Amino acid sequence: MTLIVQKYGGTSVANIERIKNVAARAIATHRAGNRVVVAVSAMAGETDRLVALVEGITHTYSRREYDVVVSAGEQVSIGLLAIAIEAQGCKAKSYLGWQVRFMTDSSFSKARIQEVEGEKIHRDLQAGYIVVVAGFQGIDNEGSVTTLGRGGSDTSAVALAAALKADRCDIYTDVDGVYTTDPRIEPKARKLDQISYDEMLEMASLGAKVLQTRSVELAKKYSVPVRVLSSLEEGTGTLLTEENATMEQVLVSGITYSKNEAKITVVGVPDRPGVAAAVFGALSGANINVDMIIQNVSASGETDLTFTVPKSDFRQALGVLEGSIGKIGAREIRGNSEIAKISAIGVGMRSHSGVAQKMFDALSRESINIQMISTSEIKISVVLDEKYTELAVRTLHDAFDLGKESGDHITR
Numbered sequence: 042m043t044l045i046v047q048k049y050g051g052t053s054v055a056n057i058e059r060i061k062n063v064a065a066r067a068i069a070t071h072r073a074g075n076r077v078v079v080a081v082s083a084m085a086g087e088t089d090r091l092v093a094l095v096e097g098i099t100h101t102y103s104r105r106e107y108d109v110v111v112s113a114g115e116q117v118s119i120g121l122l123a124i125a126i127e128a129q130g131c132k133a134k135s136y137l138g139w140q141v142r143f144m145t146d147s148s149f150s151k152a153r154i155q156e157v158e159g160e161k162i163h164r165d166l167q168a169g170y171i172v173v174v175a176g177f178q179g180i181d182n183e184g185s186v187t188t189l190g191r192g193g194s195d196t197s198a199v200a201l202a203a204a205l206k207a208d209r210c211d212i213y214t215d216v217d218g219v220y221t222t223d224p225r226i227e228p229k230a231r232k233l234d235q236i237s238y239d240e241m242l243e244m245a246s247l248g249a250k251v252l253q254t255r256s257v258e259l260a261k262k263y264s265v266p267v268r269v270l271s272s273l274e275e276g277t278g279t280l281l282t283e284e285n286a287t288m289e290q291v292l293v294s295g296i297t298y299s300k301n302e303a304k305i306t307v308v309g310v311p312d313r314p315g316v317a318a319a320v321f322g323a324l325s326g327a328n329i330n331v332d333m334i335i336q337n338v339s340a341s342g343e344t345d346l347t348f349t350v351p352k353s354d355f356r357q358a359l360g361v362l363e364g365s366i367g368k369i370g371a372r373e374i375r376g377n378s379e380i381a382k383i384s385a386i387g388v389g390m391r392s393h394s395g396v397a398q399k400m401f402d403a404l405s406r407e408s409i410n411i412q413m414i415s416t417s418e419i420k421i422s423v424v425l426d427e428k429y430t431e432l433a434v435r436t437l438h439d440a441f442d443l444g445k446e447s448g449d450h451i452t453r
C-alpha cells in the first residue's frame with residue numbers, strides 16, 4: 042500500500058469550508074487505496090496573531106515561552122480537521138508534535154528535528170485511520186515544547202515522510218506549484234514542472250517562502266519525492282528531483298527576493314589582523330548569523346566592514362557592536378534595515394559566465410543602485426534599496442526571459 046504524507050498550509054485551512062475541503066481531499070486519497078498522514082499548519086493569520094500577543098508584552102521574551110504560545114495554533118487546526126474527516130465518514134486521529142515524538146534540539150523558535158518516531162502512526166494507519174499531525178512543533182529532551190521557525194510545517198511534513206518511509210510528500214498550498222519567481226509580484230511568472238533539490242534549496246534560502254529551507258534540505262538528504270500543489274484546484278504541481286540533463290541547459294531558473302535582512306557598516310576600523318575576528322566574534326557570541334560581507338580599505342589605511350544580518354536580529358546586533366566599539370577600534374556603527382536582497386538562481390551558472398553582467402546591466406537600465414553583491418556556484422545576489430524590490434524582480438525576470446517556456450537557454 043502506498044503511504045502518502047500531505048501537508049496543508051494556513052490558507053488551505055483558513056476557515057471551516059476550507060477545512061472541509063482538506064478533509065475531502067485526504068479522504069479521496071485514502072479511499073483510492075492509500076495510507077494517508079496529514080500535516081497541518083495553523084489557520085491563516087493565527088500564528089501572526091499569537092506572535093503579536095507575545096510582542097504586546099515585551100520584545101525581550103523567553104524563547105521557550107514564545108514557543109509555548111505560538112505552537113498553539115496548530116492544536117486547533119488538527120482537531121478541527123480530524124473532526125471534519127470523521128464527519129465525512131472516515132476514521133481520523135490527531136496528534137500534537139510531542140505525542141508522535143518529534144524530537145528536536147533546544148533552539149527555541151528555530152529548533153531542528155533530530156528524530157521522529159513513526160510507530161504509533163504506523164499502528165493507526167494499519168487500523169484504517171487517517172492520521173493528522175500538527176506541523177511546526179516538537180519537543181526537546183527536557184520535555185519542553187519547541188517550534189521549527191516560521192513556515193516550519195513544510196519541514197514537519199518532509200521529516201514525517203522520511204521517518205515513515207512514505208512514497209510521496211505532497212505540499213498543498215495557495216499556489217499551484219513553484220514558479221520562476223513569486224507569482225504575486227510578477228504575474229508573468231511561469232510554473233516549473235520540476236526543479237532540482239539544489240535549486241529549490243537556494244530559492245528557499247534566498248527568500249522563496251513557498252517551502253521552508255530546512256524542508257528542502259531534508260527532502261534532498263532522504264531523497265523524499267516532494268510535490269508542491271494547490272489545495273484549491275487540480276493539477277500536477279511541481280516535482281522536486283535530482284538534477285538532470287535538461288536542467289543544466291537553463292541558465293537562470295528563478296528570481297527570489299528577501300526583505301528579511303538588514304545591513305550594518307562598521308566604519309573606520311584600523312587595517313590590521315584581528316579586526317574581522319573581533320567584529321564577527323562579538324556577533325557570533327550573541328548567536329547572530331552574518332551573511333554577505335564586504336570589506337573596503339581606504340587610502341588612509343582605514344577599513345569599512347559592511348555585512349547583513351537577519352532583520353529579526355538587527356537591533357540586537359547594533360547593540361552588541363555599539364557595546365564593543367572601543368574594543369574593535371571603530372569610529373562609528375551604521376545600520377539600514379530598508380534593504381532587499383534579490384537573487385538569480387540556476388544550475389547552468391556552474392558552467393557559464395555572463396549572468397552577473399546581464400543582471401547588473403538590467404538593473405542599471407532601471408537606474409537601480411546595487412549596494413552589495415555576492416555570488417556562489419549557482420546564484421548571484423544583490424542588495425538594494427527595499428523600495429525597488431518589485432521593480433528589480435520584474436526587471437530580472439524579463440531580462441532572463443523567464444516568462445517564456447524556452448527561458449534563457451545556454452547555447453552550446
Ligand code: ADP
Pocket residue numbers: 049050051052053082192213214215216218219220221222223224225248249250251252295
Ligand atoms: P502555506 O501557508 O501554504 O505554507 P506560504 O504562504 O508559506 O503558504 O507559501 C506560499 C506563497 O509563497 C505563495 O502564496 C507565494 O506568494 C509565495 N512564493 C514566493 N516565491 C514563490 C515561488 N517562486 N513560487 C511559488 N510561490 C512563491
Ligand code: ASP
Pocket residue numbers: 050051082083088089114176177190191192193194195
Ligand atoms: N503556522 C506556522 C507559521 O505560520 C507554521 C507554518 O505555517 O508552516 O509559521
Ligand code: MG
Pocket residue numbers: 050192195250251252253
Ligand atoms: Mg509556508
